[in-house]
Amino acid sequence: xxxxxxxxxGETRFIDAFFTGTSAISVTGLIxxxxxxxxxxxxxxxxxxxxxxxxxxxxxxxxxxxxxxxRRLRLRAKLMTQAELHPSISLGDVKSVLRFxxxxxxxxxxxxxxxxxLRFHFAYGFAxxxxxxxxxxxxxxxxxxxxxxxxxxxxxxxxxxxWISMPLILGTIxxxxxxPVVYELSRRRAVRNWSLHTxxxxxxxxxxxxGGWLVLLALEWSNPGTFGQYAWHDRFLPAFFQSAVLRTSxxxxxxxxxxxxxxxxxxxxxxxxxxxxxxTAGGIKVATFFxxxxxxxxxxxxxxxxxxxxxxxxxxxxxxxxxxxLVYLALxxxxxxxxxxFEPDIMLAPIMFEVVSAAATVGQSTGITYDLGDPSKWxxxxxxxxxxxxxxxxxxxxxMATRKRLYRYPETRPLVG
Amino acid sequence: xxxxxxxxxGETRFIDAFFTGTSAISVTGLIxxxxxxxxxxxxxxxxxxxxxxxxxxxxxxxxxxxxxxxRRLRLRAKLMTQAELHPSISLGDVKSVLRFxxxxxxxxxxxxxxxxxLRFHFAYGFAxxxxxxxxxxxxxxxxxxxxxxxxxxxxxxxxxxxWISMPLILGTIxxxxxxPVVYELSRRRAVRNWSLHTxxxxxxxxxxxxGGWLVLLALEWSNPGTFGQYAWHDRFLPAFFQSAVLRTSxxxxxxxxxxxxxxxxxxxxxxxxxxxxxxTAGGIKVATFFxxxxxxxxxxxxxxxxxxxxxxxxxxxxxxxxxxxLVYLALxxxxxxxxxxFEPDIMLAPIMFEVVSAAATVGQSTGITYDLGDPSKWxxxxxxxxxxxxxxxxxxxxxMATRKRLYRYPETRPLVG
Ligand SMILES: [K+]
Ligand SMILES: [K+]
Numbered sequence: 078x079x080x081x082x083x084x085x086x087g088e089t090r091f092i093d094a095f096f097t098g099t100s101a102i103s104v105t106g107l108i109x110x111x112x113x114x115x116x117x118x119x120x121x122x123x124x125x126x127x128x129x130x131x132x133x134x135x136x137x138x139x140x141x142x143x144x145x146x147x148r149r150l151r152l153r154a155k156l157m158t159q160a161e162l163h164p165s166i167s168l169g170d171v172k173s174v175l176r177f178x179x180x181x182x183x184x185x186x187x188x189x190x191x192x193x194x195l196r197f198h199f200a201y202g203f204a205x206x207x208x209x210x211x212x213x214x215x216x217x218x219x220x221x222x223x224x225x226x227x228x229x230x231x232x233x234x235x236x237x238x239x240w241i242s243m244p245l246i247l248g249t250i251x252x253x254x255x256x257p258v259v260y261e262l263s264r265r266r267a268v269r270n271w272s273l274h275t276x277x278x279x280x281x282x283x284x285x286x287x288g289g290w291l292v293l294l295a296l297e298w299s300n301p302g303t304f305g306q307y308a309w310h311d312r313f314l315p316a317f318f319q320s321a322v323l324r325t326s327x328x329x330x331x332x333x334x335x336x337x338x339x340x341x342x343x344x345x346x347x348x349x350x351x352x353x354x355x356x357t358a359g360g361i362k363v364a365t366f367f368x369x370x371x372x373x374x375x376x377x378x379x380x381x382x383x384x385x386x387x388x389x390x391x392x393x394x395x396x397x398x399x400x401x402x403l404v405y406l407a408l409x410x411x412x413x414x415x416x417x418x419f420e421p422d423i424m425l426a427p428i429m430f431e432v433v434s435a436a437a438t439v440g441q442s443t444g445i446t447y448d449l450g451d452p453s454k455w456x457x458x459x460x461x462x463x464x465x466x467x468x469x470x471x472x473x474x475x476x477m478a479t480r481k482r483l484y485r486y487p488e489t490r491p492l493v494g
Numbered sequence: 495x496x497x498x499x500x501x502x503x504g505e506t507r508f509i510d511a512f513f514t515g516t517s518a519i520s521v522t523g524l525i526x527x528x529x530x531x532x533x534x535x536x537x538x539x540x541x542x543x544x545x546x547x548x549x550x551x552x553x554x555x556x557x558x559x560x561x562x563x564x565r566r567l568r569l570r571a572k573l574m575t576q577a578e579l580h581p582s583i584s585l586g587d588v589k590s591v592l593r594f595x596x597x598x599x600x601x602x603x604x605x606x607x608x609x610x611x612l613r614f615h616f617a618y619g620f621a622x623x624x625x626x627x628x629x630x631x632x633x634x635x636x637x638x639x640x641x642x643x644x645x646x647x648x649x650x651x652x653x654x655x656x657w658i659s660m661p662l663i664l665g666t667i668x669x670x671x672x673x674p675v676v677y678e679l680s681r682r683r684a685v686r687n688w689s690l691h692t693x694x695x696x697x698x699x700x701x702x703x704x705g706g707w708l709v710l711l712a713l714e715w716s717n718p719g720t721f722g723q724y725a726w727h728d729r730f731l732p733a734f735f736q737s738a739v740l741r742t743s744x745x746x747x748x749x750x751x752x753x754x755x756x757x758x759x760x761x762x763x764x765x766x767x768x769x770x771x772x773x774t775a776g777g778i779k780v781a782t783f784f785x786x787x788x789x790x791x792x793x794x795x796x797x798x799x800x801x802x803x804x805x806x807x808x809x810x811x812x813x814x815x816x817x818x819x820l821v822y823l824a825l826x827x828x829x830x831x832x833x834x835x836f837e838p839d840i841m842l843a844p845i846m847f848e849v850v851s852a853a854a855t856v857g858q859s860t861g862i863t864y865d866l867g868d869p870s871k872w873x874x875x876x877x878x879x880x881x882x883x884x885x886x887x888x889x890x891x892x893x894m895a896t897r898k899r900l901y902r903y904p905e906t907r908p909l910v911g
Contacts, residue, residue, distance in 0.1 A: 143909055150907075257909060274908035338842050339831035346827070354909035364908040373817040379895025383813065387903050392809045394907040396800065399816060400790040401911045410763070414756035425755050426842040472911025478796025486804050490567075490811040491691035491781040492560055492674060492771035494818045494889025 089115070092454050099458040101127035103465040104135070104357055106224030106327040106440025107431075109447060109454060113227045118210075124225055125217055129182075131465075132221025132252065132357040137178050139355035139469045140256040141171060146476045177263075178256050182220060189248040190216035196240040219248030222357040224327030224440040236315045236330035237307060246318060249326040250286075254278060255353030273388045274364055277371075278353045281363040289320035289347050293340060302335025324351055325358035327440030334427075334443040341430050341443070348437040349409070359438035359464055361402050365472075368398045397475045401468050408467070409436050412460050419452045420445075431457070436464035506532070509871050516875040518544035520882040521552070521774055523641030523744040523857025524848075526864060526871060530644045535627075541642055542634055546599075549638025549669065549774040552882060554595050556772035557673040558588060559890040566894060594680075595673050599637060606665040607633035613657040636665030639774040641744030641857040653732045653747035654724060663735060666743040667703075671695060672770030690805045691781055694788075695770045698780040706737035706764050710757060719752025741768055742775035744857030751844075751860040758847050758860070765854040766826070776855035776881055778819050782889075785815045814892045818885050825884070826853050829877050836869045837862075848874070853881035 093109045097116075100107050101124045112121065194212030197203040203211060211227055218225045228234060235241035251259075258275045265271060271279075294316040297303045304312040318330045324347045336344065351360015360366075368385070372395050375383040383390040412432045413425075420428065427443040434441050435457045449457070510526045517524050518541045529538065611629030614620040620628060628644055635642045645651060652658035668676075675692045682688060688696075711733040714720045721729040735747045741764045753761070768777015777783075785802070789812050792800040800807040829849045830842075837845065844860040851858050852874045866874070 255909075272908075273906045277908050338834045342827060342831050342834075354911065362909070362911055365910045368908055368910070369816065369820065372813055373820060376813045376817040376892050377895075379892075381810075381896070382902055384903050385908075388906040389903045391905050391907050392812075393798075394910060395809075395816075396789055396793045396812070397910045399786065399812075400793040403786065403790060410759060414759050417755045417759075424841055424843070425846075429842075468911035470911075472909075475793050475796070476910070478794075479798070485799055486801050486806045488808050489690045489805040490808050491694050491785055491802075492672075492779070492889075493782045493785070493811060493814045493893070494771065494779060494885035494887075 092451050096454050102131040103461040104131045104221050104223040105438040105461045107446050111229050128221045128223035136256050142473045185251050186216045186220050189244045192244045219245045220252040222252050222326040232328045232330040237311045242318045246321040249322050253325045253352030253356045253358035255356035276386045277364045277367050281367040290317050296340045303331045333441050338426050345433045348433050348439045351437050361405050365398045401472050435460040438465050509868050513871050519548040520878040521548045521638050521640040522855040522878045528646050545638045545640035553673050556886045563893045602668050603633045603637050606661045609661045636662045637669040639669050639743040649745045649747040654728045659735045663738040666739050670742045670769030670773045670775035672773035693803045694781045694784050698784040707734045713757045720748045750858050755843050762850045765850050765856045768854050782815045818889050852877040855882050
């Protein structure tokens with residue numbers, strides 16, 4: 078970034094500027110320099126712009142790719158008279174999607190920014206201009222699931238304030254559902270008309286949100302480094318905040334470095350799953366994960382077909398989901414191994430957390446990011462970009478690629494287990 | 495175990511006796527008391543018997559379950575004239591399988607025991623009776639992939655001796671291929687007549703064996719705690735030994751606690767995969783793992799069918815493999831979380847390694863087993879039993895369960911990625 082973007086006269090190292098830009102554009106939120114103290118107002122504005130462009134970019138790009146796949150598959154399906162193939166992304170034309178995404182973004186961000194600004198001004202006595210800037214910045218960071226904060230300790234100072242936490246949670250969730258779901262909700266009000274994708278994403282999000290809440294609450298209830306520092310009735314909000322933001326936006330209202338190791342593991346699983354398809358969230362996506370869960374459930378029950386919400390899941394999409402999940406997992410493991418090489422003095426748990434957080438573009442950290450060497454920073458930058466566009470590009474290419482064969486091999490099964 | 499089994503007059507705690515018995519019967523090899531110093535010759539003989547019964551038991555049980563599934567599926571397939579359904583386990587009748595397994599076990603164990611005993615006697619000057627006992631014990635431990643050793647430092651003292659290492663590697667591999675593969679190899683010599691299961695297991699084993707060798711060699715080449723302590727030409731054998739035994743039998747010729755963390759991660763992946771179906775090895779099994787890899791590869795290439803070796807993989811078996819792998823993974827994660835609760839002072843890496851080692855009935859350890867509290871020992875005992883019989887029972891029940899439905903839901907696809 079430009080010299081004018083930094084507060085101190087010293088030089089910002091290229092890698093730190095590059096890392097911050099990558100983190101903002103990929104809407105991750107990991108930082109190697111402290112946002113409020115290191116950057117000037119101009120620098121913060123650049124970060125804001127990067128987050129906004131990054132979030133809008135990934136949402137619309139993923140939605141377009143979904144539309145392309147949908148059309149291609151619909152063409153193919155014409156021969157087979159399949160009734161409801163991929164209706165979830167019958168989004169209309171490109172222009173209307175772009176307009177819808179922009180309007181939706183704007184509406185949510187203004188709403189959240191207004192609530193935050195009012196609270197900052199009236200409850201904490203921030204000056205009007207400062208309140209507005211804080212409100213806008215955190216609203217954009219929340220909706221685009223980017224998780225940058227203008228407070229050095231993120232949202233920790235507001236952990237028990239529902240007027241700060243709840244708007245950020247709401248922004249995170251609304252940004253993380255994904256354009257296909259939101260577009261459909263804006264058109265079809267009746268639940269029975271919802272597409273499979275919408276049903277899976279909404280129910281999955283609810284399960285992860287409340288399941289994560291209860292599990293984290295149980296694991297951290299008496300941890301004095303996290304929720305245990307508050308009176309018992311003040312522990313529910315920070316836990317709900319953590320459950321909501323940890324899959325995607327990556328703010329933190331507790332010190333992540335103080336979490337128990339088992340909470341870190343739960344957190345990694347939740348981050349790995351991530352948010353909705355064609356949203357500002359990362360991970361393998363809620364629908365991808367629950368699709369695999371439905372398949373396993375069908376298998377356990379001995380059903381011939383894997384079904385969800387009275388719809389049959391095509392074999393092809395199951396294979397796609399499997400490929401996306403396992404390749405993503407393998408790349409995470411590879412990155413963890415590489416980073417352990419780079420950072421022999423850091424333990425496995427924080428390194429795993431850091432890599433999954435970067436790959437899922439979450440941005441929470443146990444606190445090791447500041448101390449990383451340059452190779453690790455480059456690695457994390459690659460992981461953030463790869464994690465951001467990897468799953469959607471990979472899934473799209475899988476869905477598009479088809480090879481015609483004039484023959485099929487005979488079917489046979491190896492032993493399993 | 496009985497008082498007569500222990501050397502010192504002190505009492506063996508119940509949990510340690512129970513843990514040792516569990517470890518031997520489940521052919522894992524984890525120990526909470528040092529085998530040669532804690533147990534008398536009688537105690538060692540009990541362990542030997544447990545290993546042999548455990549190994550033979552799991553091999554034959556799994557083979558029978560495979561036969562039952564095979565018959566059930568063949569009955570079902572009759573309606574559909576499917577040519578080669580599940581030929582890998584056309585093992586004939588129960589009696590002949592039992593006889594074959596017993597003869598095969600005996601033949602391999604005698605061969606390995608003879609080589610080891612001769613080497614112990616002539617190269618290391620052990621007394622004849624002692625040489626024989628050492629040879630038999632380690633041969634049985636190798637073939638049954640149980641990994642118990644009568645040396646307190648396992649095979650570390652023989653790390654660069656090919657006449658000890660190679661027989662143990664051979665025993666490990668031969669015990670870990672599985673009855674269906676070995677039975678078929680004994681009948682059909684020509685490669686083109688091999689079943690899909692045999693081809694997948696043999697090629698997969700070779701890939702894991704040599705891939706693991708090269709990767710471990712590269713990661714540990716200059717680690718003075720492991721291979722780096724030897725002259726360069728003496729590093730290949732211990733690395734090959736580690737690659738071969740680490741998926742299944744669990745001896746160690748290096749100090750596992752000295753491995754780099756990235757080697758530990760590679761090792762966990764290899765242990766998780768394990769050995770052949772219906773063998774003395776654990777894990778999700780080689781064929782299960784490579785089936786998923788073939789599916790992903792087919793998906794990446796855009797093939798309509800997932801195929802391997804010119805055979806089409808049925809959708810149902812893909813779903814079974816997916817269910818087995820993911821449920822196994824989830825249970826491992828759960829056990830790691832629980833054990834972290836029990837052992838707050840032990841780092842994540844050794845705990846993960848310990849749990850995966852127990853679940854995959856491998857038995858290597860970074861050295862923490864001796865220091866574990868009782869809850870962790872009980873947990874590991876459950877994990878060893880569950881890991882031993884879990885995957886095969888789960889896979890069998892999946893293959894057997896079928897629910898007839900008179901209707902099918904319409905097909906629809908959610909977004910992936
Ligand atoms: K984020
Ligand atoms: K073992």
